[in-house]
Every structure is written in C-alpha cells, then in structure tokens.
Amino acid sequence: GENVEQHPSTLSVxxxxxxxxxxxxxxxxxxxxxxxxxxxxxGPQLIIDIRSNVGEKKDQRIxxxxxxxxxxxxLHITETQPEDSAVYFCAASNPSAGGTAxxxxxxxxxxLQVTL
Amino acid sequence: xxxxxxxxxFQVLKTGQSMTLQCAQDMNHNSMYWYRQDPGMGLRLIxxxxxxxxxxxxxxxxxxxxxRLNKREFSLRLESAAPSQTSVYFCASSEFEKQETQYFGxxxxxxxx
Numbered sequence: 001g002e003n004v005e006q007h008p009s010t011l012s013v014x015x016x017x018x019x020x021x022x023x024x025x026x027x028x029x030x031x032x033x034x035x036x037x038x039x040x041x042x043g044p045q046l047i048i049d050i051r052s053n054v055g056e057k058k059d060q061r062i063x064x065x066x067x068x069x070x071x072x073x074x075l076h077i078t079e080t081q082p083e084d085s086a087v088y089f090c091a092a093s094n095p096s097a098g099g100t101a102x103x104x105x106x107x108x109x110x111x112l113q114v115t116l
Numbered sequence: 117x118x119x120x121x122x123x124x125x126f127q128v129l130k131t132g133q134s135m136t137l138q139c140a141q142d143m144n145h146n147s148m149y150w151y152r153q154d155p156g157m158g159l160r161l162i163x164x165x166x167x168x169x170x171x172x173x174x175x176x177x178x179x180x181x182x183x184r185l186n187k188r189e190f191s192l193r194l195e196s197a198a199p200s201q202t203s204v205y206f207c208a209s210s211e212f213e214k215q216e217t218q219y220f221g222x223x224x225x226x227x228x229x
Contacts, residue, residue, distance in 0.1 A: 001175075006158075009156075032216060034216070034217065034218075036220075041222075041223075042222060042223070043120075043206050043208075043220030043221050043222050043223050044159070044206070044220045045220065046217050046218070046219075049216065049217070089158060089159065093216075102147065102210045102216055102217075102218060103161065103164065103174075104161075104218060105161075106158040106159040106160075107158055108156060108157060108158040109156075109158050
C-alpha cells in the first residue's frame with residue numbers, strides 16, 4: 001500500500017518568514033495530494049490540493065509543488081503569520097485503492113510555530 | 117449547514133466497556149470514513165463506507181465495528197475497549213464522484229483506563 005513520509009516533524013519560523021514542509025510518497029499510481037491544517041482541538045481542514053497533471057498550485061500565501069518523477073510534494077507558506085501556527089498534514093490518494101471512496105494515506109504531521 | 121458532526125466530544129471508558137461513536141453529515145456525501153489520531157502517527161484509517169450499504173476495512177480495523185445506518189450516519193463501535201484504543205477519533209465524508217476533498221468532524225477524544 002501507499003506510504004507517505006513527512007518532514008520536518010516540527011518547524012519554528014519568525015513571523016514574515018517562509019515555511020516549507022516536504023512529503024514523499026511510494027505509490028506511483030497516486031494522483032491526488034491534499035494538504036490539511038489542524039488547529040488545536042479541531043478536525044483537519046483542507047487548505048490546498050494538487051493533482052498529478054499539475055506541477056504547482058497557488059492560493060494567496062500558500063503554494064504546493066509536485067514532482068511526480070521523484071514522488072515528492074511540498075507545501076510553501078510565505079509571509080507567515082501567527083494564525084498559521086498549527087499542525088499540517090500531507091496526504092496521497094490512489095484512485096483505485098478505495099473503489100468509489102477517496103482513500104487517503106496521511107503523513108505524520110508537521111507542527112508549525114510562527115513566533116513574533 | 118453543520119457539515120460533519122460527532123458525538124460525544126469526550127468519553128472515559130473502563131477496559132472492557134463498550135461504546136458507540138456517532139457521526140452524521142448533512143452535505144449529501146456518499147462516502148464516509150473513521151480515522152484515529154495518535155501522537156506522532158498522523159491519521160490512520162479504521163473503516164470506510166464508499167456508499168450507503170457498504171463498509172470496508174482500513175489500515176487499523178481490529179477491535180472496531182462500523183454501521184452505515186443511512187446516507188447521513190456512520191457509527192463506530194468498540195465492543196470491548198482496551199487502553200490501546202485511547203485516541204482521538206475523527207469522522208470524515210467526501211463526494212465520491214470527485215474522489216477528492218474529505219471534510220472532517222471535530223473529533224471524539226476517548227480515554228480507556
């Protein structure tokens with residue numbers, strides 16, 4: 001099955017700096033890669049996603065890049081703000097793995113702390 | 117539109133007790149999921165239901181059972197709780213045709229003594 005590795009496990013940046021979180025996946029058939037943000041005491045919430053036919057996607061201060069050949073994808077947050085402090089999870093999905101369900105395999109998470 | 121709701125929010129059980137975690141979604145989604153979240157291990161899939169009337173095992177199904185009661189509701193049952201089942205449990209749903217975004221509930225924190 002799919003295996004997703006995520007690094008680093010913790011990341012501390014100063015407000016205004018950029019943050020980068022990296023993930024690698026093992027199943028070359030995976031074609032959907034979402035990123036979730038989890039604030040303390042809440043469930044994960046999708047912040048951005050990318051499909052395998054696209055190399056990069058941006059949404060304001062957040063961007064995701066995908067390298068299918070190397071089987072890795074990254075989350076980039078620019079001009080970080082204190083409200084960006086949270087745990088971020090990457091995930092990968094193989095469309096054939098779960099039938100009609102979008103079966104995701106998650107990374108182990110990165111705790112991002114943005115300091116003033 | 118409440119999205120995905122879960123009850124209870126917090127529960128303490130003694131070893132051997134049973135309980136059912138409830139999940140409901142009002143987005144007319146076809147697929148629903150149960151995950152557990154443990155420190156340093158991310159989210160691991162316990163069971164999922166691709167559509168009403170079907171359920172399948174995920175990565176860590178042992179010690180759990182599920183019921184897809186109808187299109188809206190998907191429950192998770194622990195028949196004989198063990199300390200190893202202490203965790204935070206999340207329910208999620210997705211629109212199967214798009215095979216994409218999963219929407220998560222707020223979670224149930226379970227402590228088994």
